[in-house]
Amino acid sequence: MSHDDHDDDDDIFSAGASAGALFQIEEPIAASTRPRAAGFGIGIDLGTTHSLVALAPHGEAPRVLEIDGGSLVPSVVDYGDPERPRVGAAARARQVEAPDRVISSVKRFMGRARGDIGFSHPYRLDGDDVLRFDVGG
Numbered sequence: 001m002s003h004d005d006h007d008d009d010d011d012i013f014s015a016g017a018s019a020g021a022l023f024q025i026e027e028p029i030a031a032s033t034r035p036r037a038a039g040f041g042i043g044i045d046l047g048t049t050h051s052l053v054a055l056a057p058h059g060e061a062p063r064v065l066e067i068d069g070g071s072l073v074p075s076v077v078d079y080g081d082p083e084r085p086r087v088g089a090a091a092r093a094r095q096v097e098a099p100d101r102v103i104s105s106v107k108r109f110m111g112r113a114r115g116d117i118g119f120s121h122p123y124r125l126d127g128d129d130v131l132r133f134d135v136g137g
Contacts, residue, residue, distance in 0.1 A: 048107040051075045076104040079135045100124075103133055 041056035050072040056062040064071045068089050078091035080101045086094070095102045099122055109117065113129055124134040 046107065047075055048105055049075055074104070075106070076102060078102045101135055103135065106133075 040058060041062065043054040043056070043062065045052050045054075052071050052073060053065045053067075054062045055065060067073050073088040074092045076088065076091040076095065078086040078094045078098065078101060080086070080094060080098050085091075091102055092104070095104065103123070108119070108121075109125075109131055112131065114125060114127070114131060117125075126132040126134050
């Protein structure tokens with residue numbers, strides 16, 4: 001599956017949406033009196049440099065998605081086209097030519113205020129308490 005193949009991605013994810021809620025979360029010790037339909041589980045491991053996605057459609061065994069020929073996807077997003085951002089290897093390839101529109105290693109900023117960031121980075125940040133990346137502004 002290609003990251004540019006948005007129609008295929010939409011088909012994968014919309015299959016679970018038609019069955020209702022994607023997740024049913026309850027306390028494990030509480031006995032459920034509601035019947036449960038097998039849903040569509042999505043697991044995302046958002047890593048600082050690489051991420052991966054696993055799907056468990058309708059009670060089947062989970063499987064890790066292969067994107068661009070591998071399961072690890074670079075944790076990079078290119079906002080060169082705001083209507084259709086690119087992710088993964090295609091986004092990383094544009095990092096040199098459009099550094100003001102490509103975001104990577106965003107996890108290093110999560111949970112931090114502007115004053116907490118004591119490391120060098122190529123981004124313009126807006127806000128003090130809640131950081132916002134100014135992408136190509």
